[in-house]
Amino acid sequence: MARRGPSTRELYRQAVETYVAAGGDESVQQVITAVHSLNKKLDQWYARQLADLDLTAGEWGVIAALAKAGDALTPSQLADLTSIAPSSMTHRLDKLSERGLVRRTPDATNRTRVLVGLTDDGWQLFSSAIQGSNVVESDVLQDLTNGERQELARLLETVISRLDDIET
Secondary structure (H helix, E strand, O other): OOOOOOOHHHHHHHHHHHHHHOOOOHHHHHHHHHHHHHHHHHHHHHHHHHHHOOOOHHHHHHHHHHHHHOOOEOHHHHHHHHOOOHHHHHHHHHHHHHOOOEEEEEEOOEEEEEEEEEOHHHHHHHHHHHHHHHHHHHHHOOOOOHHHHHHHHHHHHHHHHHHHHOOO
């Protein structure tokens, strides 16, 4: 089957050349463009995965936030964690609750508050999605040894720690 256009690697090289021609530092552009290209390709795969799971990105954000929290959260906390308006969170929680993925329970310490947690089905969906993603992510990293993966992770963590120093 004939390829439709330039490969991801060719697009990466063209982008780096363009950024360098415009005055960008080559070593910086190589790293940033590689990270961006990786992120873009993985985001495309994740979007297809979410469609297969019949979830929106926003609904996935709620499920992932609850899984990472490891405990029930208030709708306001979820809205903050996912950077959406509380009214939008209510709609998302309604849909996820209807599907049996989250449950709302009254807060035992504050009767005016509701806590939201994952149901067993919600956790199972999260776990299944992560396992499916891990297959693709492992394929992406298959040419690196475990030591190289650890070194790459260490280097990226160093870069990530600088993000808080950059004004937005």
